[in-house]
Amino acid sequence: MHAIVALLTFCCHNASAQQPIEPLPLIGVNFAGASFGAEKLPGRIGWDYFYPDIAAIGYFAGKGANVVRLCVLWERLQTRLGSDLNESEMKQIDAVIAEAHSKGIRVLLDIHNYAAFEDSRIGSDKVSVQDFADLWRRIAARYRDDHSVIFGLMNEPVQLATETWLDAANAAIEAIRTAGADNMIMVPxxxxxxxxxxxxxxxxxxxAAVMLRTRDPRNNFVYEVHQYFDPGASGTHPNCIDAASATATIAPFTEWARKNGHKAFLGEFGAGADSNCLEALRRVLQFMQDNRDVWIGWTYWAAGPWAKDYFTNIEPDGGADRPQMAVLEKFMAAGRRN
Structure with a gap:
């Protein structure tokens, strides 16, 4: 955990005595558009899928974000398994990283594929664990000299055995480290x-049982979890559970991480704009602040030039901030001032 400890120290040791909220090290938003159009591969940039523009990055930097989770598709980075990285797509990612870096923002590169490639799960006859490791070996070789880039192994693995996912995660971590990259890794x-x-x-x-066997020779990984606050926790309904119950959705995981000496990152969470949802949002953000020995940060879902009427979208609406931003900004701005 040496690199994580250094990050915590770097970000937090100068917190102002006048600032009531001591910042978490990594606070920001998801940019979701580049993972869209999975049914239209490879798709057309600006039509089927979108990368964030300069104005969007600048807006969130101004609000206090210091990290963005950039969601991308495996099939666009490698048009076939085992192939070289798609240079035209990688240049789009490079441009986002460069613009974010110029604004003091780190990029968490998220493979937004649910543990699948072209609908075949990792560990199946069509997609091997080593195919997944190969992807990360290539990405790691590209960004090993830029520690501002964080590696998000996979978005929301599902429909496979937990043991298979552990094997895939460990193979990817080994490939990343063998490629000479010491970058922080988010493990879902x-x-x-x-x-x-x-x-x-x-x-x-x-x-809780299986992922304890995650192995990283650099010990520079964080467990990434997601949580929504609507009934069923799917993130598909604008109403929320009772705000007083929101922190209970992440409290047991928090205790598990603390007991086992691990750090945590809330990679996705979101809520509607009514008063109960906004209070649920505030309580969860404050809970992470209060449990900073475990939580290193969060990225809200989501931003990007898509579905502007979607209830968790945090992009400005006609130039006006969304209601959720009033809650988020109190915690985001704290991080940027230090």
Whole structure:
């Protein structure tokens, strides 16, 4: 955990005595558009899928974000398994990284594929664990000299055995380190990487038991979980559970991480704009602040030039901030001032 400890120290040691919220090291948003159009591969940039523009990155930098989770598709980075990285697509990612870096923002590169390539799961006859490791070996070789880039192994693994996902994650980590990259790695769990279900057996062997066998020779990894606050926790309904219950969805996972000496990152979470949802959002953000020995940060879902009427979209609406931003900004701005 040496690199994580250094990150915590670097980000937090100068917190102002006048600032009531001591910042978490990594706070920001998801940019979702580059993972869209999976049914239209390879798709057309600006039509089927979108990368964030300069104005969007600048807006969130101004609000206080210091990380963006950039969601991309495996099939666009490698048009076939085992192939070289698609240079035209990688240049789009490079441009986002460069613009973010110029604004003091780190990029968490997220493979947004649910543990699949072209609808075949990792560990199947069509997609091997080593195919997944090969992808990350190539990405790691490209960004090993830029530690501002964080490697998000996979978005929400699902429909495979937890043990298979562990094998894939460990193979990818080994490939990254063998390529000479010391970058921070975000490791999700099976079952949509749900914080609420981390200890559950509803998707097979619980993450709480299996993912403890994650192996990183650099010990520079963080467990990434996701959690929404609508009934069913799917992130598809604008209403929320009672705000007072929101923190209970991540509390057991928090205790698991603390007990086992691990750090955590809330890679996706979102809520509607009514007063109950906004209070749920505030309580969860404050809970992470209060449990900073475990939580290193979060990225809200989501931003990007898509579905502007979607209830969790945090892009400005006609130039006006969304209601959720008033809650998020109190925690985001704290991070940028230090």
């Amino acid at each position: 769990g099976n079952g949509w990487s749900s914080a609420r279900n981390w200890l559950s057996s509803s998707y097979g062997s619980p993450n």
